[in-house]
Amino acid sequence: MRATTSVLLLCSTLSPLSIAYAIDGHNSQNPLVNSELPEWRTSYGSKPASPPPYRDSLLSLHKALIDIPSTLGGGSEDKAAEYLVEYLKERGYAAQLELVPPRSDTSPETKRFNVLAWPGAGSISDPAHTRKPRVLVTSHLDVVPPYIPYGIDASDFSEVDSNTIISGRGSVDAKASVATQITAVENLIAAGEVRAEDLMLLYVIGEETTGDGMKHFSASLQKQNPTPGFEAAIFGEPTENKLACGHKGITVGWIYAKGKAGHSGYPSQGKSATGVLTRALAKIMDADLGSSERYGNSTFNIGKLTGGVAANVIAKEAAAMISVRIAAGEFETGFEIVKERIEAILKETDEDALTLDLPYGYGPVKCDCDIDGFETLVANYGTDVANLEGRHQSYLYGPGTILVAHGDNEALTVRDLEEAVEGLKKIIKHTLSQ
Numbered sequence: 001m002r003a004t005t006s007v008l009l010l011c012s013t014l015s016p017l018s019i020a021y022a023i024d025g026h027n028s029q030n031p032l033v034n035s036e037l038p039e040w041r042t043s044y045g046s047k048p049a050s051p052p053p054y055r056d057s058l059l060s061l062h063k064a065l066i067d068i069p070s071t072l073g074g075g076s077e078d079k080a081a082e083y084l085v086e087y088l089k090e091r092g093y094a095a096q097l098e099l100v101p102p103r104s105d106t107s108p109e110t111k112r113f114n115v116l117a118w119p120g121a122g123s124i125s126d127p128a129h130t131r132k133p134r135v136l137v138t139s140h141l142d143v144v145p146p147y148i149p150y151g152i153d154a155s156d157f158s159e160v161d162s163n164t165i166i167s168g169r170g171s172v173d174a175k176a177s178v179a180t181q182i183t184a185v186e187n188l189i190a191a192g193e194v195r196a197e198d199l200m201l202l203y204v205i206g207e208e209t210t211g212d213g214m215k216h217f218s219a220s221l222q223k224q225n226p227t228p229g230f231e232a233a234i235f236g237e238p239t240e241n242k243l244a245c246g247h248k249g250i251t252v253g254w255i256y257a258k259g260k261a262g263h264s265g266y267p268s269q270g271k272s273a274t275g276v277l278t279r280a281l282a283k284i285m286d287a288d289l290g291s292s293e294r295y296g297n298s299t300f301n302i303g304k305l306t307g308g309v310a311a312n313v314i315a316k317e318a319a320a321m322i323s324v325r326i327a328a329g330e331f332e333t334g335f336e337i338v339k340e341r342i343e344a345i346l347k348e349t350d351e352d353a354l355t356l357d358l359p360y361g362y363g364p365v366k367c368d369c370d371i372d373g374f375e376t377l378v379a380n381y382g383t384d385v386a387n388l389e390g391r392h393q394s395y396l397y398g399p400g401t402i403l404v405a406h407g408d409n410e411a412l413t414v415r416d417l418e419e420a421v422e423g424l425k426k427i428i429k430h431t432l433s434q
Contacts, residue, residue: 051160051161051162051418052418052421054183054186054187054421055157055160055414055418056157057183058179058180058183058417058418058421059157059160059166059414059417060157061087061178061179061182061183062166062171062175062176062179062417063150063152063166064083064087065080065083065084065141065170065175065178065179066149066150066168066169066170066171066175067149067150068080068083069147069169070141070142070143070170070205071142071143071144071145071146071147071169072142072143072144072145072205072206072208072209077112077113077141077142077205078110078111078112078113080141080142081097081113081114081115081141081203081205082097082113084115084141084178084203085097085115085117088115088117088182088201091186092119092120092121093117093118093119093120093121093201094117094118094121095115095116095117095118096115096116096117097113097114097115097116098113098114098115098116098216098217098220099111099112099113100112100113100114100204100205100206100212100213100216101212101216103206103209103210103212112205112206112213113205114202114203114204114205114213114216114217115141115201115202115203115204116200116201116202116217117200117201117202117203118131118133118196118197118199118200118201119185119186119189119196119199119201120189120196120197121196121197131197131200132197133197133198133199133200133230134198134199134230134231134232134431134432135198135199135200135230135231135232135233135234135428135431135432136199136200136201136202136230136232136233136234136388136392137181137185137199137200137201137202137233137234137236137424137428138181138201138202138203138204138214138233138234138235138236138384138388139174139177139178139181139203139204139235139236139237139398140174140178140203140204140205140206140207140208140213140214140236140384141174141175141178141203141204141205142204142205142206142207142208142209142213143169143170143173143174143175143208144169144173144208144406145169146169147169148167148168148169148408148410149168150166150167150168150171151166151167151168151411152164152165152166152167153165160414161414162413162414162415162418163413163414163415164413164414165411165412165413166411166412166413166414166417167409167410167411168410168411169410170410171400171410171411171412172238172399172400172401172402172404172405172410172411172412173237173238173400173402173405173406173410174207174236174237174238174398176236176238176398176399176400176412176416176417176420177236177237177238177398177399177420178203178236179417180236180398180399180417180420180421180424181201181234181236181424182201183421184420184421184422184424184425184428185199185201185428187421187425188425188428188429193425193429194428194429194432195432198432199428200230202217204217204384207383207384211384211386211387213384214384214387214388215387217388218387218388218389218390221389221390222389229390229391229392230390230392231392231393231431231434232368232392232393232394232395232431232434233385233388233392233393233394233395234395234397234424234427234428234431235367235383235384235385235394235395235396235397236397236398237379237381237383237396237397237398237402238398238399238400238401238402238405239377239379239396239397239398239402240377240399240400240401241397241398241399241416241419241420241423242374242375242376242377242397243367243368243369243371243374243375243376243377243395243396243397243427244367244369244376244377244378244379244396244397245294245366245367245368245369245376245377245378246294246295246364246365246366246367246369246378246379246396247295247364247365247367247378247379247380247381247382247383247385247396248295248296248298248299248325248326248327248364248365248378248379248380248381248382249325249326249327249331249334249335249361249362249363249364249365249382249386250323250324250325250326250361250362250382251323251324251326251335251338251339251358251360251361251362252321252322252323252358252361253321253322253356253357253358253359254319254320254321254322254356254357255277255280255281255319255320255322255342255346255354255355255356255357256317256318256319256354256355256356256357257273257274257276257277257280257307257317257318257319257350257353257354257355258273258316258317258353258355259271259272259273259274259275259276259314259315259316259317259318259353260314260316261313261314261315261316262313262314263312263313263314264311264312264313264314265312267314269314270314271314271353272314272315273307273308273315273316273317273318273353274307274308274315274318275315276318276349276350276353276354277305277307277318277319277320277354279349279350280345280346280349280350280354281302281320281322283345283348283349284300284322284342284345285300285302287300287341287345288341289324289326289328289337289338289341289342290326290327290328290329290334290337290338290341291327291328292327292328292329292364294364294378295327295364295378296327296378297327298324298325298326298327298328298338299324299325299327299380300322300323300324301322301323301324301325302320302321302322303321303322303323304320304321305318305319305320305321306318306319306320307319324338324342324361325380326338326361326362326363326364327364328363328364329363329364330363330364331362331363331364331365331366331386332362332363333363334361334362334363334364335358335360335361335362335363337363338361339356339358339361342356342358343356362386365382365383365385365386366394367385367394367395367396368393368394368395369395371395371426371427371430373426374397374423374426379396379402381402383396393431393434395427395431397420397423397424397427398420399412399416399417399419399420400412400416
């Protein structure tokens with residue numbers, strides 16, 4: 001297959017931050033710009049590895065997924081799901097679309113789908129009720145805007161080696177995980193190393209905002225009788241092919257300030273809402289919002305500021321949209337720890353003028369990372385792990401680095417993809433050997 005050639009602009013300076021979490025009611029994953037290229041760009045050396053037999057099929061699927069611009073809210077998320085269902089059906093899967101309710105900020109007519117698939121079950125009329133898969137393999141199809149076309153620094157796949165770089169929106173987050181998961185599953189089944197009936201694939205939408213795709217799937221499971229309880233779930237996100245031992249929790253909300261308008265020449269006659277707000281924000285930025293040995297410090301971000309009407313008018317109202325990456329407490333308690341500490345600072349600064357609106361959040365999310373042969377990490381971003389209910393082991397793993405996900409230089413190497421396939425095969429076999 002021919003691959004599109006593009007010039008890779010990989011020299012820009014980018015911020016090493018990434019926002020990836022699921023919070024109700026907030027568009028919480030905006031695209032990053034200007035993120036530094038990580039060390040992988042030059043760290044592999046010049047000697048290419050021998051290609052695995054699945055290289056062409058892996059790269060073809062990866063390219064096909066990136067070519068579909070499934071940016072969140074872009075109205076084309078359904079196209080990625082429809083393509084993937086047909087792709088899997090052609091390979092003998094029982095695959096179907098699961099309709100997800102429209103987002104509050106999209107048209108009611110907008111079609112949004114999860115993809116559910118059972119390998120080797122193409123003849124089963126209702127696999128959701130006749131199979132009891134032990135392990136769920138899952139990632140997400142939605143990506144952040146803007147759409148960036150597929151690019152590869154080779155004229156076609158025959159010129160590719162393990163150091164070849166592939167770019168484009170979703171090349172890392174998370175269409176790389178989708179392509180490598182499917183490739184790993186197919187190779188394990190073909191080699192007779194696992195049973196097809198033990199596995200289920202799930203590719204959701206909405207992970208980049210509210211997590212509503214996974215939440216909808218999780219809720220649908222609870223309605224089934226009997227409820228299919230997975231023993232393990234493997235979530236695909238960019239972890240540099242390391243096993244994540246967990247990630248920080250998250251809360252997103254607003255701090256509102258009210259004042260008294262007046263002429264800026266006579267500040268004593270009014271009360272500046274922006275002044276009160278900025279004093280409070282400075283205190284929160286310097287405060288200890290909680291920490292833990294595994295997850296480090298809770299971190300505070302001011303994402304948006306608004307207030308006032310003119311330079312010569314004392315601001316009557318002001319507001320700040322904030323987020324906190326929660327490292328304190330447990331999953332059930334971390335949110336309340338952070339909320340109480342912020343409320344105390346607002347009360348100390350100006351109880352009458354300041355109001356906190358943090359409607360939802362959760363503390364650190366633990367993942368299993370007890371498989372031999374893997375490096376481990378703890379992530380600062382959020383995932384769908386918290387959105388799948390049930391008593392199961394959770395593994396978080398995938399190719400690429402979060403430091404370029406959401407950036408205008410989102411990219412990874414062929415080696416990253418192929419190492420992910422081999423890593424996923426180990427994880428899947430481990431979960432089924434328990």
